[in-house]
Amino acid sequence: MKEYKNIIFDVGDVLFDYRWFEMLLEYGLNEEEAKRVGNQMFDDPLWLQLDLEIMPREDIIRGFEEKYPADAKAMRWFLDHGELMHIPRTDVWKKFHELKEKGYHIYLLSNYSSDLFHKHTKGASFLDDIDGMVVSYQVHVKKPEPEIYHCLLEKYGLKAEECIFFDDRAANTEAAEKLGIRSVTITSKEVLLEQMDTLLEQKSTDIMKRVASSCG
Numbered sequence: 001m002k003e004y005k006n007i008i009f010d011v012g013d014v015l016f017d018y019r020w021f022e023m024l025l026e027y028g029l030n031e032e033e034a035k036r037v038g039n040q041m042f043d044d045p046l047w048l049q050l051d052l053e054i055m056p057r058e059d060i061i062r063g064f065e066e067k068y069p070a071d072a073k074a075m076r077w078f079l080d081h082g083e084l085m086h087i088p089r090t091d092v093w094k095k096f097h098e099l100k101e102k103g104y105h106i107y108l109l110s111n112y113s114s115d116l117f118h119k120h121t122k123g124a125s126f127l128d129d130i131d132g133m134v135v136s137y138q139v140h141v142k143k144p145e146p147e148i149y150h151c152l153l154e155k156y157g158l159k160a161e162e163c164i165f166f167d168d169r170a171a172n173t174e175a176a177e178k179l180g181i182r183s184v185t186i187t188s189k190e191v192l193l194e195q196m197d198t199l200l201e202q203k204s205t206d207i208m209k210r211v212a213s214s215c216g
């Protein structure tokens with residue numbers, strides 16, 4: 001395996017799980033309603049506008065309400081209670097810290113609104129281990145558009161071939177690969193943990209080789 005200097009992580013469905021369906025059930029919707037309302041929000045272009053943060057958040061919420069009047073109250077409640085949506089992957093965070101201790105430089109590259117990003121990362125230990133981040137709300141561009149990858153590379157002076165990127169969406173990893181960034185599509189937490197273990201083992205092997213070489 002090639003030795004990488006930099007690890008780039010997406011956030012949603014990589015460092016966190018989500019419980020949006022359970023949230024809507026807790027609000028009072030039945031299973032069919034919860035699935036429908038959730039899918040309407042996430043599949044609507046308005047959701048992307050939240051991540052891009054080009055227009056005011058309140059205007060976007062009103063856009064949802066006008067488009068789906070029958071579900072307006074549920075959608076506003078959901079969007080106003082984003083702190084209930086995420087589930088920390090604490091076992092991933094532990095390995096995240098171990099990777100940092102091994103000498104990797106670690107970055108975040110994610111599509112997120114500022115409201116949800118700050119609510120979800122409040123008190124998150126992995127923020128103490130990152131060397132930098134680019135989030136869509138900061139730069140008003142999102143994955144898989146090439147510009148956001150270039151923004152991260154240029155902001156921190158990274159070489160694409162020295163990076164490995166973990167994201168849960170194939171479109172995002174494919175876009176990164178086209179720019180020369182080795183990428184892995186994360187289909188489950190187990191896949192991510194395996195990848196992180198491999199990087200930890202690789203770093204240990206590389207350190208041992210360098211020590212042996214210097215002694216020789």
